[in-house]
Amino acid sequence: MEYICELKNISKRFHTINNETKAIDDLSFNIKKGEIVSIVGPSGSGKSTVLSLIAGLEKPSEGEVIVNTDSIGFMFQKDQLYEWRNIFKNCILGLEIKHMNTDENKEKVMNMLRNYGLYSFRNHYPSQLSGGMRQRAALVRTLAIEPALLLLDEPFSALDYQTRLSVGNEVGKILRREKITTILVTHDIPEAVSISDRVIVFTERPAKVKKEYDIEFSQCQGERTPMKCRNTLEFGEYFREIWRDLDAGEE
Secondary structure, eight states: OEEEEEEEEEEEEEEOOOEEEEEEEEEEEEEEEOOOOEEOSTSSSSSSHHHHHHHHHSSEEEEEEEEEOOOOOEOOSSSOOOOOSHHHHHHTTTHHHOOOOHHHHHHHHHHHHHHOOOGGGSSSGGGGGGGHHHHHHHHHHHEEEEEEEEEESSTTTTSHHHHHHHHHHHHHHHHHHHHEEEEEOOHHHHHHHHHEEEEEEEEEEBBOEEEEEEEETTOOSSSSHHHHHTTTTHHHHHHHHHHHHHHHHTT
16 A cells, blocks of 8 residues: 555654643554545644644654655645735745746646636736635645645635535546545545545543544445535434544543
8 A cells, every 4th residue: 555644653742841742642644645644632632733744844743754755735724925926926836846837837837827716816916816716826836846645725715605515526627627636624524525535543641642523424435525515414324423523632
């Protein structure tokens, strides 16, 4: 089995002048190539820290992080669009940084803008777009460098509920269409269940893996989309089980 990412007995401690905080303790899991995995857990349980470890922004205190690709895209809670660059120029920023700003790659960006409903707004500036459109633009920018591994740190949390549902559905369809290996950190159980192939539940800090769920929807016929998944009986069953896991951890 081909893993794109492996975490082996990871621990992470943060130090201050007066004390030490253990955020993660003996954490292990693997991510298969092409898999969409969500991580859920109590607030402050180290979910975002795990993404930073995988991206190489942090180093583990113990254990080993193995990432079998140099091509990683990271999308944060805020869209991080530059207000002085129009949408197209924002979307090719990663290409410029990585010296991949070829005519061919710029045309791929144009095609993504067409596919994701942003082409007519390519010359607009971020302040002229809705929150959902800005998040889609941020996703285009992230996908433009063709990452083998995509890390999403609560990318929809700043959106209102209706927009969050709509954008989450569109992003879920894009991830499956492009077959991009994805790790999504979220506190939203319905979001995790509807988008993912697998959900990993963390304990309270210091984080360990409490339980893992393989998410399958036999009732989802044809193209699997997050919105279709939300309308199945299986969706409710997964939600209740994961909710019980989290609720028991906070008693």
